[in-house]
Amino acid sequence: MALLSAARDDYKEVCRVLRENNSPPEVADLFRRDPDRGAAFSVLQQGWMLDYSRIPLDRPQRDLLLDLPRRVQLRPAVDRLFDGAIVNPSEAQPALHMQLRGQDASPERLAERRQMLALADRLHSGRAGLTDLVHIGIGGSDLGPRLVADALDEDDSAVRVHWLSTLDGRRFERLLRQLDPARTGVVIASKSFSTEETMTQAEAMRVWMGKDFEAGSWASTANVDRAVAFGIRPEHVLPFPVWTGGRYSLWSSVGVSAGAQIGSSRFEELLAGAAVADQAMQRAPDASSLAVMLGLMIHYFRRELALPTLGVVAYEPRLALLGDYLQQLVMESLGKGVDLTDQPLAQPSVPLVYGGRGTDLQHSIFQALHQGTDTHPLLLVGSLADSHGHVEWQQAQLAHLLAQAAAFARGRHDGAPHRRLPGNRPVGVLLAERLTPEALGFLLASFEHAVYVLSVLWQINAYDQWGVEEGKRLAAGIRQRLANDALSLEKLAGFF
Numbered sequence: 001m002a003l004l005s006a007a008r009d010d011y012k013e014v015c016r017v018l019r020e021n022n023s024p025p026e027v028a029d030l031f032r033r034d035p036d037r038g039a040a041f042s043v044l045q046q047g048w049m050l051d052y053s054r055i056p057l058d059r060p061q062r063d064l065l066l067d068l069p070r071r072v073q074l075r076p077a078v079d080r081l082f083d084g085a086i087v088n089p090s091e092a093q094p095a096l097h098m099q100l101r102g103q104d105a106s107p108e109r110l111a112e113r114r115q116m117l118a119l120a121d122r123l124h125s126g127r128a129g130l131t132d133l134v135h136i137g138i139g140g141s142d143l144g145p146r147l148v149a150d151a152l153d154e155d156d157s158a159v160r161v162h163w164l165s166t167l168d169g170r171r172f173e174r175l176l177r178q179l180d181p182a183r184t185g186v187v188i189a190s191k192s193f194s195t196e197e198t199m200t201q202a203e204a205m206r207v208w209m210g211k212d213f214e215a216g217s218w219a220s221t222a223n224v225d226r227a228v229a230f231g232i233r234p235e236h237v238l239p240f241p242v243w244t245g246g247r248y249s250l251w252s253s254v255g256v257s258a259g260a261q262i263g264s265s266r267f268e269e270l271l272a273g274a275a276v277a278d279q280a281m282q283r284a285p286d287a288s289s290l291a292v293m294l295g296l297m298i299h300y301f302r303r304e305l306a307l308p309t310l311g312v313v314a315y316e317p318r319l320a321l322l323g324d325y326l327q328q329l330v331m332e333s334l335g336k337g338v339d340l341t342d343q344p345l346a347q348p349s350v351p352l353v354y355g356g357r358g359t360d361l362q363h364s365i366f367q368a369l370h371q372g373t374d375t376h377p378l379l380l381v382g383s384l385a386d387s388h389g390h391v392e393w394q395q396a397q398l399a400h401l402l403a404q405a406a407a408f409a410r411g412r413h414d415g416a417p418h419r420r421l422p423g424n425r426p427v428g429v430l431l432a433e434r435l436t437p438e439a440l441g442f443l444l445a446s447f448e449h450a451v452y453v454l455s456v457l458w459q460i461n462a463y464d465q466w467g468v469e470e471g472k473r474l475a476a477g478i479r480q481r482l483a484n485d486a487l488s489l490e491k492l493a494g495f496f
């Protein structure tokens with residue numbers, strides 16, 4: 001413990017030096033002085049490249065940043081995570097979601113995986129005899145599988161997969177009008193099997209499906225008893241362990257609807273890619289790793305440059321939902337105000353993460369990002385390969401990505417003031433050779449590990465979310481009060 005706190009004092013000193021050096025250098029100068037900057041300020045791993053050369057960071061500062069994993073003793077912290085130590089002290093849980101994708105998992109985990117993949121395969125191939133599958137889930141029971149289904153869909157599934165999350169009566173009714181209950185399946189994905197939005201829609205589906213519900217419904221859950229009590233056949237319950245955090249549950253049976261969309265073999269490739277990220281993290285938890293570098297980059301934006309946002313901008317259209325997915329992963333995990341010993345944090349924690357499709361955002365928010373008075377760091381994400389025969393379209397996407405990266409970093413310094421761009425706006429560029437299932441699995445697992453790296457740097461619990469619980473508790477009480485009263489706008493003014 002003494003060793004750890006000595007290391008932490010040393011780490012704080014490095015952070016102080018980094019911060020005090022910061023009036024950030026001009027990126028354009030750094031490029032002029034250092035022709036090798038691109039190669040030196042990038043990391044390549046498993047078909048991905050993270051290029052952080054356009055971030056205002058000189059070599060001495062960069063060397064200090066890259067040394068942080070050693071100073072905070074990241075390696076033993078990673079060992080503790082993989083060994084199943086309690087990394088979520090407020091709920092006395094480990095975080096072993098890596099076991100959901102590893103080949104060396106326990107027989108129980110492998111059996112759960114086989115059951116899930118077998119169902120995904122029956123649905124995808126049409127052998128289940130269904131034309132439509134409705135996935136009901138929210139938060140972690142929605143964002144990961146929906147991203148994977150969207151990213152890796154090759155239009156070859158026998159079922160159309162529909163995603164229901166927020167309570168939206170109009171959308172629900174519209175969807176049901178297109179469906180035949182005898183040819184529709186439903187997956188109720190909920191770790192707790194008690195989330196209001198999910199259970200409300202599950203109940204409505206049960207009523208609508210009537211006699212077809214029993215044969216056509218499945219549950220992905222850590223709460224088997226509740227699922228069975230709800231009316232799911234015991235053999236239709238796809239269980240996963242309670243230590244699986246909701247936002248880390250994509251790899252569990254929560255992924256079954258994504259598997260139905262993309263097929264079980266692509267889903268297995270996704271898992272295999274994630275397992276490679278786990279091995280890489282265990283082998284070398286240092287700056288040679290994409291995961292660690294992503295974590296250090298976010299740390300630099302948030303703590304050293306004191307920037308409160310992070311935009312995740314997809315120039316690979318298959319990754320349109322990456323920003324939404326990372327919003328939950330990063331913000332629920334790191335959105336904390338106290339450290340592991342319940343002491344208030346002296347430094348800011350999570351950035352506000354948002355995202356979308358690159359060229360859509362160019363036509364909406366980029367004006368403000370280029371010339372507005374605040375600086376907002378970005379991560380631009382693209383890929384080199386096209387999978388749909390529109391080679392020029394992919395090249396156009398890449399050209400836009402590189403043009404935006406240049407404009408943010410270099411700025412424009414001639415012409416009238418309203419034509420100028422200040423530049424020096426921090427931009428990371430993340431490129432894939434090709435967005436295969438393995439590459440996506442590797443990327444998502446790397447982001448999970450990046451979040452863990454940040455939690456070690458900042459000494460916070462990345463695996464609880466008590467703030468969310470408080471909102472749910474209040475909503476239940478308010479709902480009761482609303483139900484007893486006729487609603488009017490006047491009565492709701494100042495409702496407290």
Ligand SMILES: O=P(O)(O)OC[C@H]1O[C@H](O)[C@H](O)[C@@H](O)[C@@H]1O
Nearest residue numbers: 139140141190191192195246468
């Ligand atoms: O899977 P469920 O138990 O239905 O939970 C769904 C979601 O609920 C809450 O919002 C949690 O903060 C999320 O982490 C979780 O993913």
